[in-house]
Amino acid sequence: MADPATYRPAPGSIPDSPGVYRFRDEHGRVVYVGKAKNLRSRLNSYFTDFAGLHPRTQTMLRTAARVDWTVVGTEVEALQLEYSWIKEFDPRFNVRYRDDKSYPYLAVTLDEEYPRVMVMRGAKRKGVRYFGPYSHAWAIRETVDQLLRVFPVRTCRPGVFKRQRQLDRPCLLGYIGKCSAPCVRRVTAEEHRLLAEDFCAFMAGETGRFIKRLERDMREAASAQEYERAARLRDDIRALERALEKQTVVLADSVDCDMIAFAEDELEAAVQVFYVRGGRIRGRRGWVVDKVDAVTTADLVEHFLIQVYGESESVPREVLLPALPPDVDAMTELLGEQRGGPVRLRVPQRGDRKALLDTVARNATEALKQHKTRRASDLTTRSRALREIQEALELPEAPLRVECYDVSNLQGSNVVASMVVFEDGLARKSEYRRFSIKAVEGQDDVRSIHEVVTRRFRRYLAESEKYGELDSLGDDPGEAPEAGAGDAAAEAAAHQPIDPETGKPRKFAYPPNLVIVDGGPPQVAAAQRALDELGIDDIAVCGIAKRLEEIWLPGDPDPVILPRNSEGMFLVQRVRDEAHRFAITFHRQRRSKAMTVSELDDVPGLGPARRSALLKHFGSLKRLKEATPEQIAEVPGIGPRGAERIAAALHGGAAPGAPAPAAPVGEEGGGAGAGRDHRGRPS
Numbered sequence: 001m002a003d004p005a006t007y008r009p010a011p012g013s014i015p016d017s018p019g020v021y022r023f024r025d026e027h028g029r030v031v032y033v034g035k036a037k038n039l040r041s042r043l044n045s046y047f048t049d050f051a052g053l054h055p056r057t058q059t060m061l062r063t064a065a066r067v068d069w070t071v072v073g074t075e076v077e078a079l080q081l082e083y084s085w086i087k088e089f090d091p092r093f094n095v096r097y098r099d100d101k102s103y104p105y106l107a108v109t110l111d112e113e114y115p116r117v118m119v120m121r122g123a124k125r126k127g128v129r130y131f132g133p134y135s136h137a138w139a140i141r142e143t144v145d146q147l148l149r150v151f152p153v154r155t156c157r158p159g160v161f162k163r164q165r166q167l168d169r170p171c172l173l174g175y176i177g178k179c180s181a182p183c184v185r186r187v188t189a190e191e192h193r194l195l196a197e198d199f200c201a202f203m204a205g206e207t208g209r210f211i212k213r214l215e216r217d218m219r220e221a222a223s224a225q226e227y228e229r230a231a232r233l234r235d236d237i238r239a240l241e242r243a244l245e246k247q248t249v250v251l252a253d254s255v256d257c258d259m260i261a262f263a264e265d266e267l268e269a270a271v272q273v274f275y276v277r278g279g280r281i282r283g284r285r286g287w288v289v290d291k292v293d294a295v296t297t298a299d300l301v302e303h304f305l306i307q308v309y310g311e312s313e314s315v316p317r318e319v320l321l322p323a324l325p326p327d328v329d330a331m332t333e334l335l336g337e338q339r340g341g342p343v344r345l346r347v348p349q350r351g352d353r354k355a356l357l358d359t360v361a362r363n364a365t366e367a368l369k370q371h372k373t374r375r376a377s378d379l380t381t382r383s384r385a386l387r388e389i390q391e392a393l394e395l396p397e398a399p400l401r402v403e404c405y406d407v408s409n410l411q412g413s414n415v416v417a418s419m420v421v422f423e424d425g426l427a428r429k430s431e432y433r434r435f436s437i438k439a440v441e442g443q444d445d446v447r448s449i450h451e452v453v454t455r456r457f458r459r460y461l462a463e464s465e466k467y468g469e470l471d472s473l474g475d476d477p478g479e480a481p482e483a484g485a486g487d488a489a490a491e492a493a494a495h496q497p498i499d500p501e502t503g504k505p506r507k508f509a510y511p512p513n514l515v516i517v518d519g520g521p522p523q524v525a526a527a528q529r530a531l532d533e534l535g536i537d538d539i540a541v542c543g544i545a546k547r548l549e550e551i552w553l554p555g556d557p558d559p560v561i562l563p564r565n566s567e568g569m570f571l572v573q574r575v576r577d578e579a580h581r582f583a584i585t586f587h588r589q590r591r592s593k594a595m596t597v598s599e600l601d602d603v604p605g606l607g608p609a610r611r612s613a614l615l616k617h618f619g620s621l622k623r624l625k626e627a628t629p630e631q632i633a634e635v636p637g638i639g640p641r642g643a644e645r646i647a648a649a650l651h652g653g654a655a656p657g658a659p660a661p662a663a664p665v666g667e668e669g670g671g672a673g674a675g676r677d678h679r680g681r682p683s
Helices: 039-048 055-063 075-089 137-147 158-167 189-203 207-223 227-245 297-309 328-339 351-393 445-474 488-493 521-534 567-595 608-618 621-626 640-650
Strands: 019-024 030-036 066-071 105-108 117-120 129-131 257-264 268-277 280-290 318-320 344-346 401-410 413-423 433-436 514-518 540-545 550-552
Touching: 019 039, 019 055, 019 075, 030 039, 030 055, 030 075, 039 066, 075 297, 075 328, 105 189, 129 189, 137 189, 189 207, 207 227, 257 297, 257 351, 268 297, 268 351, 280 297, 280 351, 297 328, 328 344, 351 567, 401 445, 401 567, 413 445, 413 567, 433 445, 433 567, 445 514, 445 521, 514 521, 514 567, 521 540, 540 567, 608 621, 621 640
Parallel strands: 257 318, 318 344, 401 514, 514 540
Antiparallel strands: 019 030, 019 066, 105 117, 105 129, 257 268, 268 280, 401 413, 413 433, 540 550
């Protein structure tokens, strides 16, 4: 823990202009990002009255070892830069909103030739239109089932679509009229896209024009005595009305807004959002957040708007809030740029909007209660587990960052290793790494562990040495560059943990407190020897043996026995099992790739890209074999001579320029296994 007085900026070195500042720990990792209208006033507040600060702010200042800043021109630029840095560095002490559950969305894949309607969770992708979120997936499916009568958009997966196209017959939904069957070209791509766009328009709130159009068509069909068609249209109208009944009408039809409410205490806050489109509640979503500083509701609102709407394509025209952000004009301008039109932020005082916002606030209060009930034991458990590991291994401090290594192979082939990272007792998957073992042949886990630990920490030392000289450029915080300085020295002066040559984050920038290897004394000794050879003496090493779940330390003849039901043992097992899972997954991928043999592999001059283009064009290897050289030459990137070589190779003839086949195994020209690569092809 550092003393904040040791890295306090010199008097007068901090500018009094708007900017963004970063606190970093002793390894250069960003632990907190903040913005300020006046950098001098804001940063001085951290060091003037340390005892009067919020306890978590005190912890942040003790964790940090230095502070730097970047000056910007306006407060809007400060908001944008703060959001970018929080997203890039993921600081542990910043306010970070986390979904209290994974909400499903209704998605329409407009980026595909034949758009598809589907239920989707997780990260959003460009080119897909989203509606929701909804509380339950079954609610989406009921709505979609009703709408497919009127808007028969495809809902099948790509594999099903491709198979039905090859079979030249539609699936069940195509037969019963709930899909327009573009797979068998009952409709063109343009007609199907119009159906998808009408589906999106209805879901976006344009319900009246579709119902009126169907009613008009129904009356015309009845007048023309087309009673069967009129009956179908009547059923379509009822289906749309049933879909609308599932959405509660709360405001006027013209109202499109997001309603946001908070429930908070001294340590945490919960936020709920109701999405109102066309006067109806289309969905809701919730987040929870840890308070790092003594933030107000207005500060929480500001952080929430930046993080949630920072890259969203669905910023509404109006956002109703419990309190306005500190700089409402800058925030309105930023959201307006994101939306491409005006955005209004306001706090309702009376009427229907105020009543609905009170309902949202009650939902937030209930969500906070449920979250605290779930998390109370979780926080206690993780803290106890780290404390038990510290005491059992006699570590100077709790192992807040743990790295675990495991090796996977099949009888010495396709040897790979994994590195998983746990911080504060939780998996940090963005830091996971995979290794292909190069210098070790055969089933030798000890040498594999030595190689992978050596490679990981040699990279760490190389990056520390490479950036140590550059980092010294930023020792004086007053010399931090202004926004827009893009050269390598400016990046180093800002202490950003990125490679100035590539602009990408450094892969091995931070050392762990504890290294765990999957194995007993030999594997532990190999890992410790690798660290000793590199001159690293401040990282603890241990291993966990599978048979009796014993913890082995380097050089100790007896293992450390953690109680079977202790939280420390459970955490070590979870870390080990995660490393094992990650290694096995990588090994299976490598093995599957190595076992994949294609007749196209033997065609000289035909790389992976062209092989993929050929199979995509013809759909299968069988159809490619049936094609003539002229048809093969139509594939982009395949010329006439290449087409002749491919056709000759696939029809059993020797392709022009192809090498002579290798001698069979056991005959003249090689012993057992000679002259063949790992796929069994001539080497």
